[in-house]
Amino acid sequence: RKEVEQDPGPFNVPEGATVAFNCTYSNSASQSFFWYRQDCRKEPKLLMSVYSSGNEDGRFTAQLNRASQYISLLIRDSKLSDSATYLCVVNNWNQGGKLIFGQGTELSVKP
Amino acid sequence: EAGVTQFPSHSVIEKGQTVTLRCDPISGHDNLYWYRRVMGKEIKFLLHFVKESKQDESGMPNNRFLAERTGGTYSTLKVQPAELEDSGVYFCASSLDRVEEAFFGQGTRLTVV
Numbered sequence: 001r002k003e004v005e006q007d008p009g010p011f012n013v014p015e016g017a018t019v020a021f022n023c024t025y026s027n028s029a030s031q032s033f034f035w036y037r038q039d040c041r042k043e044p045k046l047l048m049s050v051y052s053s054g055n056e057d058g059r060f061t062a063q064l065n066r067a068s069q070y071i072s073l074l075i076r077d078s079k080l081s082d083s084a085t086y087l088c089v090v091n092n093w094n095q096g097g098k099l100i101f102g103q104g105t106e107l108s109v110k111p
Numbered sequence: 112e113a114g115v116t117q118f119p120s121h122s123v124i125e126k127g128q129t130v131t132l133r134c135d136p137i138s139g140h141d142n143l144y145w146y147r148r149v150m151g152k153e154i155k156f157l158l159h160f161v162k163e164s165k166q167d168e169s170g171m172p173n174n175r176f177l178a179e180r181t182g183g184t185y186s187t188l189k190v191q192p193a194e195l196e197d198s199g200v201y202f203c204a205s206s207l208d209r210v211e212e213a214f215f216g217q218g219t220r221l222t223v224v
Contacts, residue, residue, distance in 0.1 A: 032210065098144060104153070
């Protein structure tokens, strides 16, 4: 079983749609949680950290449920520029800060 | 401020040859990580340096892979001899601290033929 599981998609949505991605992780000792964005043939870039209280950054809302070991990302009012692969990532500081990646969910926003 | 830089951006080598990848982290970042993504799979951790010391090399696939970070600055990852299954994108990342944001380089796309 993978440590971080994501639906690979692709998610094909029209501009303006709301789309939600989900992710589960297996290591209950994980301490930090992130969503990274990766454009085609580019490096991963941090989109946002995820906190138990939930956090929002503009059109993006992230949520963490530690009891269920479940992480979500909601994108509202999708833009063409949101098309990318979204990576769910967890970090266990006790393991030196190495990041554990999900396979990524591909999003394609169409006009 | 310069980001994490990797060289080369692409490399095509024949099976059995040697390739050396280089990573220059952000200045002042003690933590340096190597990751790899093979086709169809998730990005996976290879190893972690703190300054010049290897903290964790649990992700290194086998002894054909050798990483160094002399002087605690740039790092190299050598694959010798390369095999077909070594093909993939090799990413380097650096961070100030293990709990801080990690910044990634643009990656080296390695193709072994």
